[in-house]
Amino acid sequence: MTRVPSPRTDSGLERRTQYRIDDLAQAAGTTVRNIRAYQDRGLLPPAERRGRSNVYGPAHLQRLRLIAQLLNRGHTLAGIKELLDAWSDGRGLGGVLGLVAEVTGPWTDELPERLCRADLRARFGGVEDAEALAAAVRLGVLEPESEAWESFLVPNPAVLGVAARLFALGVPLQACLGHLESLRADVEGMARDFVEFSALHVFARYAGHALTDEEAAEAAASVRELRPLAQQVVNAELARALRAEAVRLLDSAVPPHLRDVLAREL
DNA sequence: CTTCTTACA
DNA sequence: TGTAAGCA
Known part of the structure; x- marks a missing residue:
């Protein structure tokens, strides 16, 4: 209760250059x-x-955020120390930390959403489908915040939005979720290909030697740039494939006199 | 007096 | 990882 905001050296802004241990925390x-514990274990520079x-300086802050991220991803402190040691071997801190933060950072820019059960029901026509709920949790579309499943975290609101839209169009939830599952397998394959491709053509020049700060910063910039590129390519190719498939379906299943009508919608 | 450190749970 | 007590 007697904690008073630190009296000096702060401009009130987020980015400071000097921290007392309290401020840093x-x-x-x-x-x-x-x-202190991180310092003792050699995860944080003195x-x-x-x-x-x-x-403490900005580098300490950066490092702490990285540790928090890695911890969240299930790494142990010992594991994190190994990574940190390996990466900082023969290199400076700044650039490498940037690269790691880039790679381990969130992969969508969406803000996670939070819904209670009633919110969820409201979004799906006011009825609750226990089976679909379980499937959604299993697929990670919903993350229960409690054992009772009274409220959920939605890591990727867009996916839920699509499901709600499809549901409104009369698509059964089980079908939506089943589709998501198989779609996910395909998309993961695409991601693998893309990462492999990137490694081969973009990151090959960094292989075989310890990264300098400059190279690490450069690699971080590349990673930042590659994600949207991948999304653009996938988006464009998907649009093309969808059109092609729709036309194929049209040719095989739709009576000739309706083709023109439907084709206009594509 | 405040902050850091240590030791214990 | 929190907390309490001792040290600088």
Whole structure:
């Protein structure tokens, strides 16, 4: 209760260059105790000692955020230490951390959404389908926040939005979810191909030696750029394939006198 | 007095 | 990983 905001050296802005351990903990969303623990285990570089207190910099903040991300992805502290050691071997910190953050960062720019059961029901015609609910959870479309499944996190609201739209159009939920499952397998294959392709043609030049800061920054920029590129290509190719398939279906299943009408919609 | 450290749960 | 007590 007696915590007073630190009196000096802050402009009130997010990006500072000097932190006391307390400020650092708050900025990184962790605790002082954890910062110490990370330091003890060699995950966090030591602070600059200035008189009685320690001074931390932006690099420490960056590192803490990285550790938090890796922790969230299920890595252990020991595992993270191995990665960090391997990466920082013979290199500076800045660029490499940027690369890691880029690779491990969120892959959609959407904000996760949060729904209670009633919200969910409202979105799907006011009825609840226990089977579909279970399938949605299994596929990760919904993440239950409690054992009772009273509220859910929606990591990818767009997917739920599509499901709601399809449902409104009369598509059964089981069909939507089954389709998502098989679609996902195909998409994962595409992602594998793309990453392999990138590794071969874009990142090959970095192979075989320790990355310099410049190279790491460059690689981080490439990663940032490649994701939207992949999405664009997939989007364009999917549109083309959809048109081709629709035409094929039209030719085989639709009576000739209706083709012109439907073709106009494509 | 405040901050850091240590040790214990 | 939180907390309490001792140290600088």
